[in-house]
Amino acid sequence: xxxxxxxxxxxxQIFWSTFFIVITFVAMVPILRVIAVSFSSKDAIxxxxxxxxxxxxxxxxxxxxxxxxxxxxxxxYSILLMFGATAINLIMTILAAYPLSKxxxxxxxxxxxxxxxxxxxxxxxxxxxxxxxxxxxxxxxWALIIPGALSAYNMIIMCNAFRGIDQAIYDAARIDGCSxxxxxxxxxxxxVYPMIATLGLFYAVxxxxxxxxxxxxxxxxxxxxxxxxxxxxxxxxxxxxEEGLMTNLLxxxxxxxxxxxxxxxxxxVYPFVQKFFTxxxxxxxxxx
Amino acid sequence: MDKRRKAxxxxxxxxxxxxxxxxxxxxxxxxPVIYLILFKYKPMLGVVVAFKKxxxxxxxxxxxxxxxxxxxxxxxxxxxxxxLKNTLMLNIGDLIIGFPIPIFLAIFLNELRSNKxxxxxxxxxxxxxxxxxxxxxxxxxxxxxxxxxxxxxxVTLGFESVPFLSNTSIWRFVYWFFGLWxxxxxxxxxxxxxxxxxxxxxxxxxxxxxxTRLQRIWYVTIPQISSTITVLLIMQVGRLVSISFDxxxxxxxxxxxxxxxxISTYVYSIGLSSGRFDFATAIGLFQTIVGVVLVLSAxxxxxxxxxxxxx
Numbered sequence: 001x002x003x004x005x006x007x008x009x010x011x012x013q014i015f016w017s018t019f020f021i022v023i024t025f026v027a028m029v030p031i032l033r034v035i036a037v038s039f040s041s042k043d044a045i046x047x048x049x050x051x052x053x054x055x056x057x058x059x060x061x062x063x064x065x066x067x068x069x070x071x072x073x074x075x076x077y078s079i080l081l082m083f084g085a086t087a088i089n090l091i092m093t094i095l096a097a098y099p100l101s102k103x104x105x106x107x108x109x110x111x112x113x114x115x116x117x118x119x120x121x122x123x124x125x126x127x128x129x130x131x132x133x134x135x136x137x138x139x140x141x142w143a144l145i146i147p148g149a150l151s152a153y154n155m156i157i158m159c160n161a162f163r164g165i166d167q168a169i170y171d172a173a174r175i176d177g178c179s180x181x182x183x184x185x186x187x188x189x190x191x192v193y194p195m196i197a198t199l200g201l202f203y204a205v206x207x208x209x210x211x212x213x214x215x216x217x218x219x220x221x222x223x224x225x226x227x228x229x230x231x232x233x234x235x236x237x238x239x240x241x242e243e244g245l246m247t248n249l250l251x252x253x254x255x256x257x258x259x260x261x262x263x264x265x266x267x268x269v270y271p272f273v274q275k276f277f278t279x280x281x282x283x284x285x286x287x288x
Numbered sequence: 289m290d291k292r293r294k295a296x297x298x299x300x301x302x303x304x305x306x307x308x309x310x311x312x313x314x315x316x317x318x319x320p321v322i323y324l325i326l327f328k329y330k331p332m333l334g335v336v337v338a339f340k341k342x343x344x345x346x347x348x349x350x351x352x353x354x355x356x357x358x359x360x361x362x363x364x365x366x367x368x369x370x371x372l373k374n375t376l377m378l379n380i381g382d383l384i385i386g387f388p389i390p391i392f393l394a395i396f397l398n399e400l401r402s403n404k405x406x407x408x409x410x411x412x413x414x415x416x417x418x419x420x421x422x423x424x425x426x427x428x429x430x431x432x433x434x435x436x437x438x439x440x441x442x443v444t445l446g447f448e449s450v451p452f453l454s455n456t457s458i459w460r461f462v463y464w465f466f467g468l469w470x471x472x473x474x475x476x477x478x479x480x481x482x483x484x485x486x487x488x489x490x491x492x493x494x495x496x497x498x499x500t501r502l503q504r505i506w507y508v509t510i511p512q513i514s515s516t517i518t519v520l521l522i523m524q525v526g527r528l529v530s531i532s533f534d535x536x537x538x539x540x541x542x543x544x545x546x547x548x549x550x551i552s553t554y555v556y557s558i559g560l561s562s563g564r565f566d567f568a569t570a571i572g573l574f575q576t577i578v579g580v581v582l583v584l585s586a587x588x589x590x591x592x593x594x595x596x597x598x599x
Contacts, residue, residue, distance in 0.1 A: 012399075012501065013400065013401055013402070016396050016397075016399065016400055017400060017402060017405050019396075020393075020396075020397060020400070020405055020408075020409045021405065021408075021409075023393075023409070023413075024408065024409050024412045024413060027412065027413055027416070027469060027472075028412060028415075029431075030416075030427045030428075030431055030469070031415070031416075031427070033427070033430060033431060033437055034426070034427050034430055037430060048435070048440045050437075051437065092319065092320055092323065095316045095317070095319060095320050096316075096317065096320035098313070098316060099313035099314070099316050099317050100317075102313060105310065105313055106306070111317065111321060111324075114324060114329075115324065118324070118328040118329075120579075120580055120583060121332065121576065121580065122576050122579075123331045123332045123334060123335050123572070123573075123576070124335070124555065124568075124569060124571075124572025124573060124575070124576060125533075125552075125555060125556065125559065125560070125568075125572065126334075126337065126555065126559045126560075126565050126568045126569040126572055127331040127332070127333075127334030127335050127337065127569060127572075128331045128334075129559070129560060129565075130331070130334050130337065130348060130565070131326075131327065131330055131331040131334055135326075146323075146327065147327055149323055149327070150320060150323055150324075179312055180310075180312035180313055180316070181312055181316075184316075205418055208420070209418075209419070209420030209421075209422075209423075210420075210534075211420065211421065211422055211534050211537075211538070212533045212534055212537075215556075215560075216556075216560055227420050227422045227423075228422075230422050230423070230426065231422045231538070233426075234422060234425055234426040234429065234538075235541075252430075255426065255430075256430065259423055259426045259427065262420070262422075262423055263418075263419060263423055266418040266419070267415075267418075270415060270418060274411055274414065
């Protein structure tokens with residue numbers, strides 16, 4: 001819209017393009033640094049030579065991290081947990097959102113209001129803990145799946161997506177004798193698949209990254225997620241570094257390798273799903 | 289009499305037809321509604337623990353009532369006020385640092401003609417949003433500890449190393465900075481979306497009338513996204529007493545407890561670690577009530593300003 005080729009415009013464009021490239025690069029430094037440390041040799045780290053590129057490239061840290069049984073087990077278990085929890089989340093979300101998207105469903109409004117209230121009235125972690133305990137779910141994998149099985153916020157987003165579908169399609173399905181279940185599975189879901197992908201990813205990221213519920217509900221280490229195992233590594237190093245105690249610098253690159261491994265699933269899917277996420281945010285933003 | 293009976297029969301028929309057409313929709317709702325009752329509303333009853341002397345062997349209902357004693361204890365405890373103060377302090381810092389910067393970035397990113405740079409910036413700045421606070425805390429330690437990258441550089445330049453993670457006032461900035469790092473990309477996308485929806489012909493008209501770029505940004509662009517800014521700002525103010533658990537818990541350490549102990553971590557440590565369920569519930573309940581009052585007031589203000597509220 002501006003003077004296309006004026007000098008000041010060119011300077012402006014060059015200045016701000018450079019600014020954004022620099023900002024983005026600076027924002028990436030923490031991630032590059034941890035990757036660099038994970039591939040560097042022990043000596044280079046001790047000498048403080050590692051900046052954002054690996055020095056004395058080697059994969060020893062990764063081999064050591066993978067040799068630690070607890071980390072590998074936690075990783076595999078977390079992946080399974082993430083897929084299982086996401087599947088349950090999506091099924092619950094769709095089961096609630098589809099009927100509630102019908103405007104003439106008697107009682108639908110009341111149920112919707114009950115869902116909305118839960119977004120604001122949060123009883124706090126202790127009553128939730130006592131509730132999970134009353135179902136004897138403490139220290140079981142279900143404690144990490146059931147309490148968060150359905151997010152009211154995501155359900156409302158899903159509901160709006162269903163409402164965006166043309167009513168004529170539903171009418172046609174009904175005239176052709178489709179049951180509601182059949183309509184949902186063969187007609188509605190294929191139409192909103194980008195939304196299902198988006199919400200599925202929101203749920204998956206939340207489950208992969210979550211630490212609070214693992215800390216509250218899980219005692220035995222066989223149910224620890226990868227974040228929980230990583231937390232133990234991180235905390236052990238953090239305190240010793242700050243108190244000026246001698247730290248084992250080999251642990252430093254193993255720790256870095258563990259951090260990179262924990263980021264890996266997100267880093268791998270990110271380029272592919274980034275578009276979906278952007279779409280999801282915009283839909284959330286339109287509403288509020 | 290006869291007429292009424294007929295009407296009743298017709299009504300009964302209508303109900304039957306309605307149910308015949310819609311029973312599957314109700315069937316779908318069965319599991320979500322059971323979940324809602326058992327895992328969302330049942331715990332709400334559990335807040336009565338806040339008014340009891342809770343004994344784990346007697347359970348929620350058998351434990352004796354003690355009225356407001358837990359609240360009185362909380363309000364007279366220094367730890368509680370410290371946690372509340374820290375919560376407000378960290379949230380206000382987020383508001384001052386984390387709120388305006390993404391708006392600034394979005395406005396100038398939107399002025400760029402190169403789509404490539406816009407995509408590049410947007411994509412990479414959004415990446416930290418996918419990192420857990422465990423990972424971020426690990427990264428922060430590697431960068432900012434006494435032997436970390438930043439202190440290495442500072443020492444090489446001939447200065448004293450900085451206690452980023454053990455001095456409470458400096459640690460607060462570390463907390464705010466990594467909050468910005470983690471969430472800026474998300475906010476950036478929200479504001480860019482709002483900017484995309486604005487009417488570009490207004491800016492063109494202002495340009496033809498001789499407005500400079502800054503004038504156009506200030507008088508044309510910002511007023512067009514001001515409603516989005518206002519709503520997000522008021523919502524964030526409404527959440528001032530609420531704080532997530534993961535972030536302060538993971539970013540904090542024993543040396544900065546004085547700044548990092550907030551309501552969520554305080555409730556966790558006295559409730560689940562020390563087993564004082566009743567006292568912890570009372571504090572959680574206090575936080576929820578203040579939070580709801582703030583959100584409702586914020587919503588009222590948004591509606592007064594003529595915007596569509598969030599509730």
